[in-house]
Amino acid sequence: MEQITSFAQLKAHLTDNNFVKRIAVANAVDEHSSEAALKAVESGFAEVFLFGDAAKIPVSEQIKRQFADKIHIIDIPDVQQATEAAVLAVRQGDADVLMKGLVNTDVLLRAVLNKENGILPEGNVLSFCSVFEIPAYRKLLFFGDPAVIPSPSLAQREAIINYVAQTARKFGVVCPKIAMIHATEVANPKIQYMQDYIDIMEKYRAGAFPNIILDGPLDIFLALDKERGAIKNVPTPVLGDADGLIFPNFESANVFYKALISFAGAEMAGCLAGTSKPVVLTSRGDSAESKFNSIAMACVLS
Amino acid sequence: MEQITSFAQLKAHLTDNNFVKRIAVANAVDEHSSEAALKAVESGFAEVFLFGDAAKIPVSEQIKRQFADKIHIIDIPDVQQATEAAVLAVRQGDADVLMKGLVNTDVLLRAVLNKENGILPEGNVLSFCSVFEIPAYRKLLFFGDPAVIPSPSLAQREAIINYVAQTARKFGVVCPKIAMIHATEVANPKIQYMQDYIDIMEKYRAGAFPNIILDGPLDIFLALDKERGAIKNVPTPVLGDADGLIFPNFESANVFYKALISFAGAEMAGCLAGTSKPVVLTSRGDSAESKFNSIAMACVLS
Numbered sequence: 001m002e003q004i005t006s007f008a009q010l011k012a013h014l015t016d017n018n019f020v021k022r023i024a025v026a027n028a029v030d031e032h033s034s035e036a037a038l039k040a041v042e043s044g045f046a047e048v049f050l051f052g053d054a055a056k057i058p059v060s061e062q063i064k065r066q067f068a069d070k071i072h073i074i075d076i077p078d079v080q081q082a083t084e085a086a087v088l089a090v091r092q093g094d095a096d097v098l099m100k101g102l103v104n105t106d107v108l109l110r111a112v113l114n115k116e117n118g119i120l121p122e123g124n125v126l127s128f129c130s131v132f133e134i135p136a137y138r139k140l141l142f143f144g145d146p147a148v149i150p151s152p153s154l155a156q157r158e159a160i161i162n163y164v165a166q167t168a169r170k171f172g173v174v175c176p177k178i179a180m181i182h183a184t185e186v187a188n189p190k191i192q193y194m195q196d197y198i199d200i201m202e203k204y205r206a207g208a209f210p211n212i213i214l215d216g217p218l219d220i221f222l223a224l225d226k227e228r229g230a231i232k233n234v235p236t237p238v239l240g241d242a243d244g245l246i247f248p249n250f251e252s253a254n255v256f257y258k259a260l261i262s263f264a265g266a267e268m269a270g271c272l273a274g275t276s277k278p279v280v281l282t283s284r285g286d287s288a289e290s291k292f293n294s295i296a297m298a299c300v301l302s
Numbered sequence: 303m304e305q306i307t308s309f310a311q312l313k314a315h316l317t318d319n320n321f322v323k324r325i326a327v328a329n330a331v332d333e334h335s336s337e338a339a340l341k342a343v344e345s346g347f348a349e350v351f352l353f354g355d356a357a358k359i360p361v362s363e364q365i366k367r368q369f370a371d372k373i374h375i376i377d378i379p380d381v382q383q384a385t386e387a388a389v390l391a392v393r394q395g396d397a398d399v400l401m402k403g404l405v406n407t408d409v410l411l412r413a414v415l416n417k418e419n420g421i422l423p424e425g426n427v428l429s430f431c432s433v434f435e436i437p438a439y440r441k442l443l444f445f446g447d448p449a450v451i452p453s454p455s456l457a458q459r460e461a462i463i464n465y466v467a468q469t470a471r472k473f474g475v476v477c478p479k480i481a482m483i484h485a486t487e488v489a490n491p492k493i494q495y496m497q498d499y500i501d502i503m504e505k506y507r508a509g510a511f512p513n514i515i516l517d518g519p520l521d522i523f524l525a526l527d528k529e530r531g532a533i534k535n536v537p538t539p540v541l542g543d544a545d546g547l548i549f550p551n552f553e554s555a556n557v558f559y560k561a562l563i564s565f566a567g568a569e570m571a572g573c574l575a576g577t578s579k580p581v582v583l584t585s586r587g588d589s590a591e592s593k594f595n596s597i598a599m600a601c602v603l604s
Contacts, residue, residue, distance in 0.1 A: 136565045146485070150493050183448070183556035191452050220560035221587075228564065231587045252554035254485035258522035259558050262530065263438045264566040285523075285533045 003172035004300075005139040007267060007293050010171070014045035014299055020070075021299040023280075024049045024095035026086035026111070027079050029056040030102035032284055036291035037099060038063060041070045045299055049095055051086040052102075053077040079103055080111075087111040090277050091119050096302035099280040099295065112275060119276045125149075125159035129167045129273040131297050132257060134266045137224065142168045142176070143245040144273065146253035154196045157246065158208075161200070163273035164244040165212045170301050177237065178244035179223035180216025181252065185234045187217055193248045213237050216246070220256075269293035271301060278302050305474035306602075307441040309569060309595050312473070316347035316601055322372075323601040325582075326351045326397035328388035328413070329381050331358040332404035334586055338593035339401060340365060343372045347601055351397055353388040354404075355379040381405055382413075389413040392579050393421050398604035401582040401597065414577060421578045427451075427461035431469045431575040433599050434559060436568045439526065444470045444478070445547040446575065448555035456498045459548065460510075463502070465575035466546040467514045472603050479539065480546035481525035482518025483554065487536045489519055495550045515539050518548070522558075571595035573603060580604050 004010050028034045028050035034057060040046035047070045050057050054075035064071055076082040083103050089095045098119065100108050112118050113126070120126055128147040131140055144160040145152065152160060161178060168176035180197050187194050197216045204214045215236045221228040226240030247253035260266035268290055272279035278298035282291040306312050330336045330352035336359060342348035349372045352359050356377035366373055378384040385405050391397045400421065402410050414420050415428070422428055430449040433442055446462040447454065454462060463480060470478035482499050489496050499518050506516045517538045523530040528542030549555035562568035570592055574581035580600035584593040 134565050150485075150490070181553070181557060183452075183553045188452070220557055220564065225560075225564040228560075228587065247557070248553050249551075251483070251485045251550050252557045255483060255522055255549070255554045256557045256561050258527075259561055260565055262522060262527040263436050263562055263568075266565075285530065 001172045003139070007133050007140075007269070007289075007296070010293070010296050010300065011043065014296055015043060019045045019299060020047055021045060021097055021302055022047045022049065022095040023097045023099055023295065023298075024086040024089045025051060025099045025101045026083040026108055027052040027101040027103040029053055029058070031058050032291070033099060033101040033282060034058055036282060036288065036295055038071070039292050040295045040299070041067050046070070046295065048072065049074060049086070049089060051076055051082040051089075052079075053082075080107055083108055084111045084114075084117065087114070087119060088117050091117060095277075097278050097280060097295070097298040098275075099298075100282065105281065108281070112272070112279060119279075120274060121276055124274040125156050126272065126274045127156065127160050127163055128270055129163045130257065130268055130270040131167065131171070131293070132260070132266060132268050134260055134264055136264060139243065140171060141224075141245065142171070142243060143247065143253060143256075145247070146250055146257055147270070148272070149250060151193075151249045152196075154199060157193075157196050158200060159274065161209060161212075161214070161246055164246065165209070167273070167301060168243050173243050175211050175213060176243040177213040177241055178215075178246060179218040179238045179242040180214070180246045181220065181223060182217030182248060183219060185218055185222055185232065185236070267293060269297040271298050303474045305441070309435050309442075309571070309591075309598070312595070312598050312602065313345065316598055317345060321347045321601060322349055323347060323399055323604055324349045324351065324397040325399045325401050325597065325600075326388040326391045327353060327401045327403045328385040328410055329354040329403040329405040331355055331360070333360050334593070335401060335403040335584060336360055338584060338590070338597055340373070341594050342597045342601070343369050348372070348597070350374065351376060351388070351391060353378055353384040353391075354381075355384075382409055385410055386413045386419065389416070389421060390419050393419060397579075399580050399582060399597070399600040400577075401600075402584065407583065410583070414574070414581060421581075422576060423578055426576040427458050428574065428576045429458065429462050429465055430572055431465045432559065432570055432572040433469065433473070433595070434562070434568060434570050436562055436566055438566060441545065442473060443526075443547065444473070444545060445549065445555060445558075447549070448552055448559055449572070450574070451552060453494075453551045454498075456501060459495075459498050460502060461576065463511060463514075463516070463548055466548065467511070469575070469603060470545050475545050477513050477515060478545040479515040479543055480548060481520040481540045481544040482516070482548045483522065483525060484519030484550060485521060487520055487524055487534065487538070569595060571599040573600050
């Protein structure tokens with residue numbers, strides 16, 4: 001496949017290839033999640049299963065008629081039961097993507113993590129992977145983890161690298177260049193996470209993490225800015241052309257994407273990573289575009 | 303004084319008020335530091351004392367003649383001795399600002415920290431304070447610490463708040479609004495630095511940190527983005543209008559400013575904080591504009 005380098009191309013990829021992914025929405029009784037899911041139906045790449053109190057699920061009769069074969073309402077008035085049923089549908093292969101509706105994230109995660117009926121394979125690290133479009137950058141950027149793991153352990157960091165690489169590959173990046181981010185390119189062993197970076201680079205050189213180009217510590221200039229990175233005279237195969245970023249901790253990832261959304265016109269999509277199928281957790285604060293992009297991302301990953 | 307809201311205004315403030323600050327440059331034998339210092343002389347707000355090997359200090363005869371009363375060359379060929387002499391000049395009140403020339407940062411810091419002849423008052427925390435101009439933000443932003451203290455202790459964090467507030471005040475911000483940054487507005491006590499934020503807010507409510515408006519944890523949207531911050535419905539007196547940011551650690555501060563320099567056209571200036579007089583540490587990678595702005599910042603602070 002050709003590399004997807006923008007959200008517009010992501011949408012085109014889904015519609016041009018006639019994908020139809022089945023999305024289970026857990027307690028779809030709020031405008032904001034059902035609207036986003038229905039937009040994916042209208043765009044032609046989704047079929048939705050709306051779990052929740054049927055009387056409260058906001059879908060107009062006209063839309064129901066127009067997409068009768070693509071919109072399914074499963075009437076379960078209890079929030080927790082509706083959530084568990086949506087998760088189970090994904091677990092049993094009746095849906096390809098799980099999406100959070102009007103349900104507390106804790107309740108959703110409990111259902112996702114449930115050993116009997118959940119969708120996190122045993123031993124998998126639960127994390128979050130983002131896709132980011134910065135207008136001034138030449139391609140999409142994949143990164144983790146801005147939301148779930150505050151301060152990753154070594155094993156969690158390795159999992160995050162794999163999730164970022166897998167996500168990039170699903171978007172057609174054959175050999176993603178991934179930078180482990182720090183304030184400088186100097187490995188200062190006094191800093192907690194630096195030993196992880198050193199250990200990971202050793203494993204990488206020994207052949208772990210195949211089919212990626214990995215380097216770190218690198219700062220944002222060396223990772224994303226060819227011109228400013230080059231001034232530093234640091235030899236790195238990533239130099240200003242990263243596809244993926246691994247952040248030291250979730251606060252630096254979070255600062256990164258919010259600053260660029262506010263001041264550089266960036267748009268973000270994101271999914272839980274580690275689950276057997278992608279999980280979309282949009283929140284009320286996300287833009288309509290971001291919600292839609294997250295669903296589209298999940299559909300490509302599933 | 304009127305609030306300075308851009309680097310252009312900063313320069314105008316210095317020239318309009320006929321300030322002439324004396325800058326001691328430690329080993330001024332490189333083009334990049336001496337050029338920046340001479341630009342401040344040409345702009346009319348600086349007099350420079352260039353310490354180093356006179357034969358190697360790159361000032362043309364024409365410039366020397368033109369600004370004969372503003373350019374002083376102190377011939378000390380040894381790097382360490384030239385550096386110590388520049389620091390001593392500041393300590394003795396013969397200069398208002400110290401600037402790093404072609405000298406290893408470690409050598410400069412040793413001279414700055416020296417108990418007998420240095421310029422760090424006993425008990426002061428050495429940190430770094432930045433001034434940031436983001437084209438899409440309505441005013442200058444002051445923050446710490448992107449460079450010196452990787453993971454501040456409680457006492458260091460308190461010092462950083464005071465440095466950011468003092469810097470903002472020197473730029474005419476009477477009562478700076480300062481946000482302590484995190485990934486969300488929720489105080490999660492499992493995260494190391496969060497206990498510091500909780501303790502600091504308690505002290506703040508008890509009257510410590512007078513004449514600032516302080517809140518945290520807040521995310522970047524709540525601190526800097528009125529529209530996206532408002533969606534979160536979190537009551538905070540800072541809401542999208544911060545003058546100052548305190549970052550959890552230096553990697554998140556570093557990611558913040560480098561991302562916005564690369565992708566949002568931002569420009570940064572910065573100085574060491576905690577010293578008796580400002581210390582400018584520009585590096586070869588900084589843009590000419592950033593070097594000049596850092597000198598101008600130091601001249602306002604001194």
